[in-house]
Amino acid sequence: MGISRRTLIKNAAALGAFTGAGFPHIWIKNADLARAAGGEIKVGVLFSLTGTTAIIEESLNKATILAIEEINAAGGIKGSKIVPIVEDPASDPATFSEKARKLVVGDKCVSVFGSYTSASRKAVLPVFERQNNLYWYPTLYEGRECSKNVIYTGAVPNQQQDEFVPWLVKKFGKKFYLIGSNYIYPKEENNYCKKLLEKHGGEVVAEEYVPLGHSEFSSVINKIRSTQPNVIFSTVVGDSVVALHRQYRAAGLDPEKMPMASLTTSENEVAAMGGDAAAGHFTSAPYFQVHKSPENEKFVAAYQKRWGADKVTHFVSEACYFQTYLFKQAVEKLATSDITPPNIRDAVKGAETIAPQGKVRIESENLHTWLWPKIAQCKSNGQFEILVETKEWLKPVPYAAYPGQVCTEKGLAEKS
C-alpha cells in the first residue's frame, strides 16, 4: 500500500496535535522561567504525597511548609519571600529522580528539602552532585555517606546509639536480639550496635532481617521466647513496626522484662499501632513531642493549629522544621546576587539555631548535624516519657563504625 501525500499531511497534523496536547508544560514552563527571580527565593519540597510512604512523608511536607509560611509571615528573608515548589514523587525512586531534575534544572530552585527513605535519597543524589545543588535530608539514616551536596539534619548511628546501648545493657542485661528490615539501614545500625555491645560486655543472641513490609512475626516471637534476650533491638521500619508491636503484645510478652528498644518508632508509628501496643517500649531519638522547651511548645502549637489538633510531631518532622530555619539563616548571610547553592552550603557550615530539641549546629567538616540524643519510653496515651537527656550535644560521626575512615570537606578520607 503506497503512501499518498494526503496521508502524510493528515498524519503529521494529527501527530502535531498529539504532541501539543501531551506537553503543554514545555511552552508554559519556559514562560515561567523568564518570570523567575525578583524578590522570590525558590525552593523545592520533595516528599511523597501518594504511594507507600505517603503517610509519614506528608507530615514532613507539612512541617516544611509550616516553617516556610512562618518565615514568610515574619517578612521573609531580607524582604524576599521563600516560594516553595511542591512536587509529589509518589514513593517511587524514578519519580523522585525526575522531580528532582525538574526542581533543580527546570525551576532553578536554590535548594530542595526532601526524602524519607535512603533509596529515594540515593536516587536523587546524582542530580544534586552533577548540578552542584543542595539537598536537605531530614531523616535519621545509616551514615556512611559523604556528599558536599547534601545537608543531613537527622541522626546518624552514633547519635542514636552511643547513649542508648550502654544504658540498655546496664538497665536490662547483656543479651540482645537484633531484628531489622532487610535493607542497608538496619544492617549498618546493627554493625554499629555490635561494636558497642562488644565494648560494654553485651552479646548478640540472634540477628535477623525480615523483608520490607513483612507483617507475620510469629516465628520471630517464637525465637524470642526460646532465646530469652534481655533486649529486643529493633530497626524494623514502616508498617512492619506496627505488626511487630501488636503481635508482641498479642503473644503476651512483657515489656517490663524484655522491652523492645527501637531507633525507628516515633509518635507517628505509635499513632498507627495504638498506644496500648507501644506502651512500655523504648526509643532513642533527638526529639520527642513531649520535650519541654519554649521552642518546642511553640512548634507543636503552631503545627497543630495549622494542620489539626490530632496531628503529632516527631523526630523527622522536627528536623524538617529546623532545617528550613537553618536555610533561612544561611541565605540571610548572602547578598541577593550571591544566592547560589554552593554559597548557601558555605554559609550553613557551622550555622547554629535553637531547634525544638535544643541548640543544633551543622558540622562544617561533614555537613551533618550536632544533635541532642534522648531516651524515652512510650506511654499508653501514644506519647513518650523522656527518661534520659544528654548533658552535651553530640557530634555527628557518619563513619563511626569504621575507624579507618573519616568524612572531610573534600570527601571521604582515610584517617592517618
Add this chain to the structure above:
Amino acid sequence: MQIAPILIVCAVVFALPLVLNNDFLLNKVARYLVLGILTISLALSWGFGGILNLGQAMSFGIGSYAMAMALKLKTIPVHTGSGGLPDFMVWNNVARLPWFWEPFKSISFAIAAGIIVPALVAAGLGWFIFRSRVTGVYVSIITLATMVVLNLVIIDQQSYTGGFNGITDLAQLELFGIAFDAYGRATFYLVATCVMLSLLVAFAFTCSRAGLIVQAIRDHEGRVRYFGYDVATYQIFVFALSAAIAGLAGMLYTIVMEFASPTFLGVQLSLSVVVWCAVGGRQSLVGSFLGAVLVAGMQGALSESAAFLETWTLVMGVLFVLVVLFLPKGLAGLAQVAWHWIVHRRQVTQGIAHGVGRTREGSA
C-alpha cells in the same frame, strides 16, 4: 499496515531537540521516549502475539541492571580508589568482586548482555509456558510471578545487587569517544535512534511471514495448529523479541536516569506499561509508543501543576476508565475511525468506488 506513521513519528522525535532548547526538557522527554520503547515491546507480544505479559518490566529491569553494573565498575569508588569494589559491596563486607560482575568490566559485553539475557530468559520461560500450551490469564500470572520473584531476589541479595537502594553513583557511558551525558543531545539522539530501530524492527517482524503467523495464532490458535504450524516456536520467538526490545529500553533508562532500582522491575511499572499500551492502542506500534509518551507526559504535567497536585492520580484514573469504556482500540483506533470517516465522506461526495484494501489503512 503502513510505514508512513512510523517514519513521521521518527522524524518528529529527531526534530524535537530543535524545539526543546533546554537540557532538562530534553532529558525528561528522553525518559518518556524510553518508556515508549518499552511499550512498543509489549504491543508486539500482547497486541500482535496475544500474549499479555504482565511482567514486561522484568526484561526492562535486566537491561537496566546490565548497563548499571558496567557503569558502576567504571566509577572510581570513594572508599577503595580506582579499580576497587563498588561502594555497596564494601558496605556489605564483600571481599572480592563476584564472578558474575567480572565480565561487566567490558561495556560491549554489558550491551550485548542487556539485550541477549532478557531474550534468553524470555525464551526459557516461553519454552515452559508455550510448550505446555498454557494460555490466557495463566500466562499473565506466570510472567507476573516470575518478575516478582526476580525483584525479591534483587532486593534480598543486597551484597551483590545494591538491594532496595539499587545501583547508584554511576559513571557516564562512553562509546566511540562520545560521552553520553544524561542531559546532553548525544543521549537524546541515542534514544531517538533506538526508538527508530525498535519501531522498524517490530514493523518488519509484523510484516514478515512469521509475523503474520503470530497474528493468526493470536486470532485462532487451534486453527493455525491444525494447519501444521509449530505454534509454540512462533510464540517463543515473539516473546523473546519483545523481551530483547524491552532490555534495550532498560539500558537506555539507566543512562537517562543515572541509576538502576528494583522498582524498574516492579509490578507498578509493569501494569503502567499495560495501561499505556491499551490507551495508545495495543495493535498499533506507533499507537502504543505514543500512548506511553502521552500518558507518562501527562502524568508528569498533571502532577507538576499546582491545581492537580492533590488529585492528579484521580484525574489519570478517570481518563483510563473513559478510554477503556469508549475507545477499546485506544487512540490508534480513534485515529483509524476518524480517517475512515474522512475518506468515506469524500468518496461518497466524489462518487469514487470504495477501495477494498483501504479497510486496514491508518493502522500501523
